[in-house]
Amino acid sequence: MNAPTAAPKAQFKQRVFSGIQPSGSLHLGNYLGAIVKFVELQKSHDCIYCVVDLHAITVWQDPAELPVAIRDVTACYLAAGIDPKKHIVFNQSQVAEHAELAWVFNCVARLGWLNRMTQFKEKAGKDRENVSVGLFAYPTLMAADILLYRATHVPVGEDQKQHLELSRDIAQKFNNDFGKSIAAHGHGDVFFPQPEPLIQGPATRVMSLRDGTKKMSKSDPSDQSRINMTDDADTIALKIRRAKTDPEALPSEEKGLEHRPEADNLVSIYAALADISKADALKQHGGAQFSAFKAALTELAVSKLQPIGSEVNRLMQDPAHIDAVLADGAERAQQIATETMKAVKDIVGLVRR
Numbered sequence: 001m002n003a004p005t006a007a008p009k010a011q012f013k014q015r016v017f018s019g020i021q022p023s024g025s026l027h028l029g030n031y032l033g034a035i036v037k038f039v040e041l042q043k044s045h046d047c048i049y050c051v052v053d054l055h056a057i058t059v060w061q062d063p064a065e066l067p068v069a070i071r072d073v074t075a076c077y078l079a080a081g082i083d084p085k086k087h088i089v090f091n092q093s094q095v096a097e098h099a100e101l102a103w104v105f106n107c108v109a110r111l112g113w114l115n116r117m118t119q120f121k122e123k124a125g126k127d128r129e130n131v132s133v134g135l136f137a138y139p140t141l142m143a144a145d146i147l148l149y150r151a152t153h154v155p156v157g158e159d160q161k162q163h164l165e166l167s168r169d170i171a172q173k174f175n176n177d178f179g180k181s182i183a184a185h186g187h188g189d190v191f192f193p194q195p196e197p198l199i200q201g202p203a204t205r206v207m208s209l210r211d212g213t214k215k216m217s218k219s220d221p222s223d224q225s226r227i228n229m230t231d232d233a234d235t236i237a238l239k240i241r242r243a244k245t246d247p248e249a250l251p252s253e254e255k256g257l258e259h260r261p262e263a264d265n266l267v268s269i270y271a272a273l274a275d276i277s278k279a280d281a282l283k284q285h286g287g288a289q290f291s292a293f294k295a296a297l298t299e300l301a302v303s304k305l306q307p308i309g310s311e312v313n314r315l316m317q318d319p320a321h322i323d324a325v326l327a328d329g330a331e332r333a334q335q336i337a338t339e340t341m342k343a344v345k346d347i348v349g350l351v352r353r
C-alpha cells in the first residue's frame with residue numbers, strides 16, 4: 001500500500017483513527033477495505049482503532065448479543081495483527097467524550113448537510129419517520145470520533161467517503177466559527193485538522209458474492225453473499241464455488257472486466273488478498289475458466305483468512321483478556337480525549353471545573 005502522501009497542516013501530529021461497528025460478524029469487505037490497512041499503517045503511524053458500539057446502537061441491537069459482537073470485533077483486530085500495546089484499541093462507549101463532542105458537532109453541522117448523506121437514505125429506506133434520531137445524526141458522531149484525537153488520516157472503505165467529507169466540513173466550520181476564540185486560547189489559526197481519507201488498493205468496495213452490483217454487507221440476509229472472518233475452510237470453498245459469475249473466461253487485461261461486475265469483484269478480491277494489482281492478477285490468471293480461478297481464489301482466501309479466524313475463536317474463549325485490552329486502550333484514549341474536550345469547552349465558551 002502507498003504511504004499517505006501530502007501531510008496536512010504542519011502543526012498537527014500525524015495520527016490514524018478508524019473504527020468498525022459491532023453489528024454482526026465481520027466479513028471479507030471489512031477485512032480488505034479496512035483491517036488490512038489498519039495493520040499496515042501501524043508501521044508508519046500512531047494508530048487508534050475503535051470498536052464503535054455507540055454507532056451500532058443507532059439500529060436495534062440485542063443487549064444479550066452486543067457484548068459478544070464488541071469482543072468479536074476486538075478479537076478480529078488483534079488476530080489480524082493490531083498491536084494494542086504500541087497502538088490503542090478500545091470501544092467507543094468507554095470514552096464518554098465521543099458523545100460529548102458529537103453534541104457540540106450537532107450544533108455545528110447543518111441539517112442540510114446530513115440530509116444529503118446517501119448511507120442514511122439507504123438505511124432509512126421508505127420508513128424515514130420511524131428510524132432513530134441517532135441514525136440520522138450518525139455522521140456527526142463519526143466526525144467526533146476522528147476529531148477527538150485530532151486524527152489526520154482515516155483508513156476506510158469507499159462507502160465511508162461521504163462521511164469523511166462531512167467530517168472535514170465540520171472541522172472547517174468549527175475552525176471558522178470559533179476562529180477568534182481558537183486564537184485567543186493559544187491554539188493558533190485552526191484547532192481541528194482536515195482528516196484525510198485513505199481509500200486505496202484493489203478492494204475498497206468488495207461486492208456481494210451473489211450480486212456483483214451490491215456491496216458485501218453484514219446486513220445482507222443471505223450468508224452466502226459474504227465470507228465471514230470466522231468461516232471455516234469448507235464454508236469459504238463452498239461460498240466461492242457458488243459465487244455468481246458469467247460464462248466467459250477471465251480477460252488478460254483490466255479493460256476486459258468492464259460490465260462484468262462479478263468477474264471484477266472476484267479478481268479484485270484475489271488481487272487484494274495476494275497484495276498485487278488487478279493487472280498483475282490478470283497476468284497470472286487471464287484466459288482461465290472460472291472453475292480454475294475459483295480454485296486458486298479459494299486456496300488463497302483460506303490461507304489468509306483461516307489463521308485469523310482460528311485466532312479469533314481462540315481469543316473469544318477468554319473474554320476477560322479482551323475486556324482488559326479494551327479497558328487499557330480506553331484509559332489511554334481518554335487521556336487524549338480529555339485534553340481535546342477541555343480545549344473545545346474553552347473555545348466554545350463553556351465554563352468548566
Ligand code: TYM
Nearest residue numbers: 018019020021029030033034052142156157204205206216
Ligand atoms: P462499518 O462498520 O460499516 O465498516 C467498517 C469498515 O469496513 C469498510 N467496509 C468495506 N470495505 C470494502 N468493501 C465492503 N463491502 C465494505 N463494507 C465495509 C467500511 O468502509 C469501514 O471502513 N461509519 C463506519 C464506522 C466508523 C468510523 C468512524 C470509521 C465510525 N466512526 C470513524 C472511520 C472513522 C462504519 O459504519 O463502518
